[in-house]
Ligand SMILES: Cc1cc2nc3c(=O)[nH]c(=O)nc-3n(C[C@H](O)[C@H](O)[C@H](O)COP(=O)(O)OP(=O)(O)OC[C@H]3O[C@@H](n4cnc5c(N)ncnc54)[C@H](O)[C@@H]3O)c2cc1C
């Protein structure tokens with residue numbers, strides 16, 4: 196089928212998650228005849244891009260992510276205008292973490308170096324600004340003022356419709372079994388092209404927690420998103436979004452989870468991450484009932500260094516790979532779409548992509564490098 200398609204289309208994009216959808220949309224904007232293939236019938240909730248909300252932020256510990264987000268915010272806003280929909284809601288992002296650790300000082304200095312609007316909260320004034328949250332001993336707190344919430348499902352719908360309006364074709368319910376790219380299935384599919392990337396698929400329990408007093412942590416009361424950076428109590432970050440999509444429920448998740456086969460996600464029932472969240476909520480979010488009211492599932496595809504893969508296939512340069520978004524890729528959708536489109540067209544990419552090259556895994560990858 197693909198061979199027949201390759202005669203009819205300039206570009207074939209495999210996977211209609213956030214990144215495939217934005218890539219297809221960018222290609223169509225450049226007048227490339229493009230088909231977007233998706234194994235499941237759309238919309239679906241079996242990959243990494245479903246659900247109502249995601250965090251958008253510039254608070255990162257690396258300049259290159261922060262700087263890519265500068266342009267990315269503009270692209271989000273352009274899409275909102277073009278499609279006349281609201282995709283972003285500003286809430287701010289509270290970042291908390293050990294002041295003497297690595298991550299918190301690195302994020303703070305990246306934000307300062309890039310002259311971004313932040314407010315640093317002193318311990319004495321913390322509860323006046325952020326009521327109903329306990330700041331752990333030895334932790335600092337700052338607010339990334341331009342951060343907020345992205346409406347994820349709505350984004351996918353919007354981008355896919357824009358793509359179709361530009362003449363793009365979506366074929367869902369069609370699994371490519373020969374060559375492949377994005378999402379948790381990236382490795383199975385790429386192996387057909389002789390490439391094995393060191394990607395690990397994790398199941399994430401997406402937990403919603405009930406407010407003891409409705410409104411405590413509500414978006415309308417200007418409660419922000421937050422990230423609690425890794426500490427002795429929790430080896431990975433914990434993050435949350437104010438109650439919004441489900442009235443009276445706040446979404447708080449652990450930034451890691453048990454390994455899973457993407458086709459057997461629901462058979463993975465490990466809840467160790469939920470235990471960690473319960474302990475954290477009991478000590479730091481006293482206004483929430485420390486038992487999850489709703490648990491949904493999602494997957495991360497993680498690389499060993501948590502940085503994305505944005506590159507040409509090492510031996511088939513006409514294949515461009517976007518994968519391994521490591522649980523923080525959604526916000527970059529518009530810029531990743533632009534970059535993958537540039538790579539596929541042989542253009543010089545708008546950003547230095549060296550942190551995202553496949554070559555960095557040389558010692559870890561099995562073949563074709
Ligand atoms: C719980 C959770 C919370 C997150 N929070 C944030 C956040 O707050 N902020 C943020 O920026 N990011 C966040 N992320 C990360 C972000 O959602 C992901 O990085 C992003 O959605 C990955 O998109 P993708 O397009 O690479 O993968 P996917 O969404 O999995 O898309 C890949 C698609 O390809 C399809 N596919 C795969 N193989 C084939 C094939 N052979 N043939 C046809 N189709 C195929 C799949 O079915 C799938 O639809 C979060 C992720 C999760 C799970």
Ligand SMILES: O=C(O)[C@@H]1CCCCN1
Nearest residue numbers: 250422432434450522523
């Ligand atoms: O990308 C983000 O912003 C969220 C919160 C922090 C952990 C990763 N996922």
